[in-house]
Amino acid sequence: MRNINISISEIEYDRLGIKKDNLSYTDLVELISKELSRQTLKRSIELAEKFGFSDLSMDDISNEVKAIRRNAKNNH
Numbered sequence: 001m002r003n004i005n006i007s008i009s010e011i012e013y014d015r016l017g018i019k020k021d022n023l024s025y026t027d028l029v030e031l032i033s034k035e036l037s038r039q040t041l042k043r044s045i046e047l048a049e050k051f052g053f054s055d056l057s058m059d060d061i062s063n064e065v066k067a068i069r070r071n072a073k074n075n076h
Contacts, residue, residue, distance in 0.1 A: 006028075008016075016031045023031075048054040056064070 016035055018031065045054070
């Protein structure tokens with residue numbers, strides 16, 4: 001097994017929720033993936049609110065998806 005050293009700020013260390021100084025590659029990837037997912041969700045919520053999608057019900061969303069699929073099918 002090989003070892004590498006990675007330097008990150010205290011803020012990143014805390015944001016990732018790192019509890020120990022030695023991590024496996026798998027553990028590091030999991031922590032980073034969770035943080036990226038959190039950031040993506042936050043950005044999605046911001047965009048939904050900006051464009052008025054946050055007020056859509058599940059029925060509204062289902063109807064929109066059906067309409068887009070129907071339109072795509074008719075154009076091919």
